[in-house]
Ligand SMILES: Nc1ncnc2c1ncn2[C@@H]1O[C@H](COP(=O)(O)OP(=O)(O)O)[C@@H](O)[C@H]1O
């Protein structure tokens with residue numbers, strides 16, 4: 001038979017504390033067979049909520065659901081009103097009505113309420129799955145801007161100080177230099193507490209990330225232009241806030257809107273994420289085409305990397321989206337930990353390694369320069385160029 005399975009990317013927005021993106025609300029009798037499938041792992045990312053067909057459905061129960069499958073009893077005005085209310089109160093929510101013995105005229109009435117589709121009761125898991133996927137695909141097709149979104153790369157670290165910001169800034173520079181979209185690359189410093197991107201690039205920002213996050217209705221291309229700082233011809237930068245911002249102060253939806261704007265305006269977007277994981281950092285990571293995890297060749301670093309891989313898995317980020325980069329690698333014949341140890345410990349291949357070059361890297365950063373501007377033939381600069389090319393032709397390739 002094969003249990004139906006929701007593709008993880010449909011559930012990408014789901015992060016801990018946000019609840020599932022698909023909610024099924026039906027009377028206990030109707031929902032029982034679905035609950036069994038969900039518990040078997042056949043419908044992942046879905047929550048089934050038993051509620052009689054005329055029982056009110058509150059905003060808290062809806063949570064951040066993106067799609068709702070709702071039982072509708074056409075014979076009960078309370079049930080019909082519940083449908084109308086949900087559709088009115090949550091215009092962005094995709095609603096699929098579950099109805100017993102639906103007639104054509106009934107379907108017409110329901111569809112007029114703004115319902116995306118109708119499925120029959122008793123539930124057929126396969127039908128629910130198909131209707132859900134179709135409705136989401138249609139909705140995505142409706143709202144996605146005509147311009148395709150730029151590839152998104154998130155750089156994360158195993159432990160603080162292992163070089164994530166160094167990698168993010170240098171990669172953004174290399175991706176900008178090889179830009180063919182004509183839109184350049186953007187690096188955004190999402191390390192809202194300890195961001196150092198503008199320090200490393202020697203920039204004095206006018207505006208910062210918080211200006212974008214607080215803009216709400218005013219968030220647009222013009223505002224973004226006033227906030228970004230140019231760092232060379234093709235590279236633009238969004239600075240982190242200049243005062244330490246509590247991580248929980250960031251609203252996930254607002255941040256995702258800001259990231260979407262980045263991806264509309266630039267040809268390539270690189271995010272430097274904070275060391276701590278919260279709902280919004282996970283959502284940003286989950287949105288990414290590729291997540292680069294920077295590790296050092298040390299046991300503490302690998303231990304933390306392993307824990308982060310587990311965390312990603314637990315929120316539906318696939319292993320294939322995560323790429324390990326070993327930084328500060330010394331060319332020594334004998335070292336206690338080598339790249340094959342990393343791959344084995346993490347059960348994950350290593351995409352690339354970057355040479356340790358002291359004091360070149362920090363000296364360049366102290367001058368507010370990228371290493372390749374100071375010493376283009378250095379091993380670190382060559383390693384970065386190679387990694388950028390690898391990413392461009394692989395995980396960040398959009399078939400163009
Ligand atoms: N490959 C490297 N060779 C030499 N020094 C490096 C290298 N990568 C990073 N560093 C240095 O390590 C320090 C921490 O790097 P940073 O990028 O700020 O780490 P993180 O963002 O992960 O906290 C910086 O002083 C930086 O110059």
Ligand SMILES: [Mg+2]
Nearest residue numbers: 164165191196
């Ligand atoms: Mg950093």
